[in-house]
Amino acid sequence: MVRQNAVIVKNATKRYGKGELVLDNLNMTVSKSSIYGLLGASGCGKTTLLSCLVGIRHLNDGEISVLNEKQTSKKFIILGPRVGYMPQETSLIGEFSVSDAFYYFGRINGLDNTEIELKQEFFSKLLQLPSSSHLLKNMSGGEKRRVSFAVALIHHPELLILDEPTVGMDSIMRDNIWNYLIKITKEEGITVLITTHYIEETKNADKIGLMRDGKMLTESSPQQLLERFECSLLEEAFIKLCDVQNNAVTLNEAQRSEPESTSSDVLNQDQDQDNNYYTETNEIPVCKTVTERRVSRWKKFKALVIKNGIQVLRNYAGLVFAILFPLLQGGLFFFSIGNNPKDLMIGIVNDEAGNCNYDKNYGYIWGDEITCHFNNLSCRFANNINSSIATQIYYDNVLEAKNDVRKGQITGVMYFGQNFSKALEVRVNDITAADDLDFIDSEIQVFLDMSDHVIGSFMKEKLFKRFIEIYKSIMKDCQLSPKLAYIPIQFEDPLYGTEDLTYADFIVPTYIIILIFFLANTVSTALIISDRLQGLWDRSIVQGVKSEEILLSHIFIQSIIVLIHTTMLYLLYFPIWGLECKGSIFMLIIIVFLNGFCGLMYGFFLSVILNNYTMAFYGSIGSMFPLFALNGGVWPLEGLPIVLRWISYMMPVTLPSASVRAIVYKGSSIFDSDVYVGLLVNCVWILLYLAISIFGIRRLKSL
Numbered sequence: 001m002v003r004q005n006a007v008i009v010k011n012a013t014k015r016y017g018k019g020e021l022v023l024d025n026l027n028m029t030v031s032k033s034s035i036y037g038l039l040g041a042s043g044c045g046k047t048t049l050l051s052c053l054v055g056i057r058h059l060n061d062g063e064i065s066v067l068n069e070k071q072t073s074k075k076f077i078i079l080g081p082r083v084g085y086m087p088q089e090t091s092l093i094g095e096f097s098v099s100d101a102f103y104y105f106g107r108i109n110g111l112d113n114t115e116i117e118l119k120q121e122f123f124s125k126l127l128q129l130p131s132s133s134h135l136l137k138n139m140s141g142g143e144k145r146r147v148s149f150a151v152a153l154i155h156h157p158e159l160l161i162l163d164e165p166t167v168g169m170d171s172i173m174r175d176n177i178w179n180y181l182i183k184i185t186k187e188e189g190i191t192v193l194i195t196t197h198y199i200e201e202t203k204n205a206d207k208i209g210l211m212r213d214g215k216m217l218t219e220s221s222p223q224q225l226l227e228r229f230e231c232s233l234l235e236e237a238f239i240k241l242c243d244v245q246n247n248a249v250t251l252n253e254a255q256r257s258e259p260e261s262t263s264s265d266v267l268n269q270d271q272d273q274d275n276n277y278y279t280e281t282n283e284i285p286v287c288k289t290v291t292e293r294r295v296s297r298w299k300k301f302k303a304l305v306i307k308n309g310i311q312v313l314r315n316y317a318g319l320v321f322a323i324l325f326p327l328l329q330g331g332l333f334f335f336s337i338g339n340n341p342k343d344l345m346i347g348i349v350n351d352e353a354g355n356c357n358y359d360k361n362y363g364y365i366w367g368d369e370i371t372c373h374f375n376n377l378s379c380r381f382a383n384n385i386n387s388s389i390a391t392q393i394y395y396d397n398v399l400e401a402k403n404d405v406r407k408g409q410i411t412g413v414m415y416f417g418q419n420f421s422k423a424l425e426v427r428v429n430d431i432t433a434a435d436d437l438d439f440i441d442s443e444i445q446v447f448l449d450m451s452d453h454v455i456g457s458f459m460k461e462k463l464f465k466r467f468i469e470i471y472k473s474i475m476k477d478c479q480l481s482p483k484l485a486y487i488p489i490q491f492e493d494p495l496y497g498t499e500d501l502t503y504a505d506f507i508v509p510t511y512i513i514i515l516i517f518f519l520a521n522t523v524s525t526a527l528i529i530s531d532r533l534q535g536l537w538d539r540s541i542v543q544g545v546k547s548e549e550i551l552l553s554h555i556f557i558q559s560i561i562v563l564i565h566t567t568m569l570y571l572l573y574f575p576i577w578g579l580e581c582k583g584s585i586f587m588l589i590i591i592v593f594l595n596g597f598c599g600l601m602y603g604f605f606l607s608v609i610l611n612n613y614t615m616a617f618y619g620s621i622g623s624m625f626p627l628f629a630l631n632g633g634v635w636p637l638e639g640l641p642i643v644l645r646w647i648s649y650m651m652p653v654t655l656p657s658a659s660v661r662a663i664v665y666k667g668s669s670i671f672d673s674d675v676y677v678g679l680l681v682n683c684v685w686i687l688l689y690l691a692i693s694i695f696g697i698r699r700l701k702s703l
């Protein structure tokens with residue numbers, strides 16, 4: 001009798017990177033409509049071989065033919081729905097319910113809803129699956145494996161590749177599974193390739209292959225193996241076979257002059273016998289149920305989008321983060337940045353009027369026709385510094401006050417000399433008559449703690465403004481022009497922005513851009529890495545979904561999240577916080593959205609080039625700080641060394657921040673260079689990240 005072959009592996013060689021050989025010149029033949037049990041110790045290369053068969057790993061050398069499709073180290077083939085693959089890990093996302101898993105795999109394999117529901121009903125009974133709404137993250141290991149097993153079979157594939165499907169299952173369930181596998185091979189012509197550590201369960205297989213250290217020791221029917229080694233258990237036969245191989249290796253070492261005898265000699269004894277039985281053929285009978293089915297791109301895309309949606313919506317902690325984080329950050333921004341420092345204290349040393357009677361003495365001004373007379377005018381200055389600037393604390397001498405500055409109890413000291421009013425009188429009435437001593441005596445000496453630059457500068461500016469106001473009032477009381485209080489320079493109304501713009505106003509465009517970029521980046525990195533590490537990505541690829549389709553579906557769902565973030569940030573900063581946008585709101589939203597999109601693509605890039613959550617986390621956080629420091633939000637770019645300035649211009653958030661600032665404060669339009677350059681930078685980064693991500697995914701497959 002001639003049987004056709006579903007899988008043929010010839011001289012397969014595989015190593016990871018520059019490591020040891022994992023598959024070492026391996027040969028294997030799996031005949032159609034049979035069960036092939038692949039056995040071997042842990043780490044001998046079974047999973048690697050299966051992943052090469054399904055096309056998610058590639059050989060370094062040799063040839064594989066699966067369902068008559070040949071692949072080599074240069075030509076990779078994905079058979080899609082013709083194959084059903086159950087990887088060793090569950091490879092499903094925890095947010096899936098039983099039903100979601102069936103729908104996802106049903107749809108990407110081209111089943112319609114009725115077929116999916118019928119299959120789900122059937123497998124739920126056969127495998128005693130949990131209720132259809134039960135989430136995978138709340139299931140036991142065995143339950144998850146049963147769901148994983150069922151979805152590998154859902155589409156009636158021609159070839160079923162199962163990597164340790166019975167691990168963690170009780171003996172009744174294992175029997176159920178084996179009986180079912182026997183039934184589908186016999187009645188439906190499906191071919192099953194299964195690995196297991198329970199050697200005895202493969203007694204039901206048509207053929208078993210025993211692997212060791214990447215080599216195939218033998219391929220034989222269980223009965224032949226038992227007879228050959230004269231034992232009743234397959235485990236014993238396996239141990240004896242290993243002994244035979246060990247002896248062969250030892251003999252080889254002793255007879256160095258002899259041509260090398262490899263394990264495939266052991267293999268060949270059986271293969272020769274088998275070859276009489278299983279003959280390679282080019283004809284694989286068409287399995288109607290698979291080939292008749294049309295898996296439309298739209299159906300696959302719909303399945304992917306629903307899966308991504310479920311992943312986002314059922315991950316409650318992630319959802320709360322995605323929605324509340326922008327609100328929290330926005331709120332923190334309002335309360336923490338740009339507000340005037342409060343509860344400051346300033347020491348006053350007044351040698352002219354002591355403590356000015358604690359707020360009661362404001363000094364006196366009186367005049368005759370020629371002269372304006374002052375008395376205790378230091379009190380007018382001292383008492384007009386109210387708590388909006390700093391609370392006054394009176395000291396007897398400057399030394400004592402400076403000591404308290406050193407201890408951090410007060411922010412500075414104001415000193416009025418004994419002759420302050422008298423000297424000021426000379427200065428105001430006839431400046432030409434004033435000598436150096438009058439100038440010194442009429443000065444208020446202020447000693448500030450500038451070790452805190454922000455508070456020091458705040459105090460300086462406020463005291464100066466208050467001084468001018470008081471000085472103006474003195475000029476008025478003396479019936480002189482208040483303009484005498486000014487120095488001869490006048491700052492007119494600003495061309496753009498307003499006099500009262502604060503540091504918060506300066507930083508807000510950068511803050512919005514950084515926030516949207518990193519929110520999108522965090523969400524996309526988390527989702528893609530979890531897809532890749534949980535194995536669903538590879539499993540979907542085996543079923544014929546393309547990496548680009550997976551990326552596109554993520555882009556679709558995550559763009560919605562970016563849009564929500566953009567809307568929230570707009571509402572927070574403009575209508576609620578009260579920032580006024582002089583330019584087009586539409587343009588503003590486009591730039592902010594595009595920047596979020598750029599962050600999303602940056603997340604893809606990170607999750608493709610980095611292999612685990614920790615590295616991706618470091619990559620994300622590690623890039624946030626340089627971007628924040630160099631994007632001109634904390635400090636103007638004009639203050640950076642020239643090289644850093646150019647690096648900063650090239651970064652994805654710098655020029656877009658400048659675009660937002662230009663739209664908000666100057667009312668610039670898309671035709672102004674400070675707006676369209678930001679947009680261009682965004683687009684270039686988006687395309688770059690996308691190209692690297694796609695290239696990276698393709699490269700990963702060939703490892």
Ligand SMILES: Nc1ncnc2c1ncn2[C@@H]1O[C@H](COP(=O)(O)OP(=O)(O)OP(=O)(O)O)[C@@H](O)[C@H]1O
Nearest residue numbers: 016019022040041042043044045046047048049088
């Ligand atoms: N991605 C990888 N990078 C580097 N080495 C790997 C990788 N995957 C597997 N290996 C190595 O290849 C060898 C074979 O691994 P493989 O998973 O194929 O063994 P296995 O027979 O399936 O083991 P088990 O029965 O425990 O699942 C092991 O030594 C393993 O450490």
